[in-house]
Amino acid sequence: MKALRKLNDKQFTLVTQPLRDVAANEVLIKVHYAGICGTDLHIIDNEYRHRTPVTLGHEYAGTVEQIGASVQDVEIGERVVSLTAVHTCGVCGYCQQQTPMLCEERQSIGSFVDGAFAEYIIVPEHAVYKIPEHLSLQEAALTEPLACAVRCLVERGAVRAGDDVLISGPGTLGMLAALVAHSQGANVTIVGTKMDEQRLKEASTFGAHHTFYTDDKEQYIEQFDVVVECAGNEYSANDCIAYCKKSGLYIQLGLFGKKIPFDADLLLTKEISYTNGFATTPRSWEIALQLLETKKVQVAPLITNIFSLDDWEEAFQTMRRREGYKTLFQLEL
Ligand SMILES: [Zn+2]
Ligand SMILES: [Zn+2]
Structure with a gap:
């Protein structure tokens, strides 16, 4: 699949790479839209903690393509978004207090594990949230920054x-x-x-x-x-x-x-x-999805630029020139 990856401190480029297997507790999501965030620029410019090589992108919406053997609450075909801090220790005080983004062992998509600037992303089931029925996948891609x-x-x-x-x-x-x-x-x-x-x-x-x-x-x-x-x-x-x-x-x-x-x-x-606030808690996601579902918050006017992943250089230039508001990659028609 195509993936936009930071390979090392200097190289950030579109590559083709094989899709890894889905573990028992994981969900394979076909990415439909993925938003470029200021944090992505900080990562490219080596101003934000990350590990290389890694696929960037942590704001996205997609549909479930495949589920692991032990996945119970997510079904194939469902429209979903996911938490950013997908891997945490689960036992420290921060994890216990529902602030997983503060966990020392936190690994977030798009900085420490492969993110959403790709045709597919794999995340654990616990990180997945269903998109409310009347919300478009385009709008749902803004759930993460809204949750922040x-x-x-x-x-x-x-x-x-x-x-x-x-x-x-x-x-x-x-x-x-x-x-x-x-x-x-x-x-x-x-x-x-x-x-x-x-x-x-x-x-x-x-x-x-x-x-x-x-x-x-x-x-x-x-x-x-x-x-x-x-x-x-x-x-x-x-x-x-x-x-x-x-x-x-x-x-x-x-x-x-x-x-x-x-x-x-x-x-x-x-x-x-x-x-x-540093990133989001599960509660932030619940509130953000509620605000979107009840239309108390309407994010559609913020979606001003849409690019294919092939045009990633132009997409990032648009973002750096501060043209419009949110720049999204569209991966699936
Ligand atoms: Zn972001
Ligand atoms: Zn922890």
């Missing part, structure tokens, strides 16, 4: 109805955060730079009531109960500390990929609470 936003804003941050929430960084992750905040009844504002003009014009599609440019930041200092940093850069992070009210909440959703200067004293003197 849910982890930060709902599970860790507990954004509430009536909260004035600021999203900094109107990329795909920022718009997902806006959608999640809106689904919780918050008043959502999005801030971006002049480069984000088009995105800010589309903000209402993603549940935002108001937008502003970083150039106008002075009038927005200390105006928000909750600030969500989604841009993953130091300017956005420090502006977010400024935008946050005293005793407000700062949520870190973006990944910086490096160490940054951060005004911890301002965080302290304003008594701002700080939280974040």
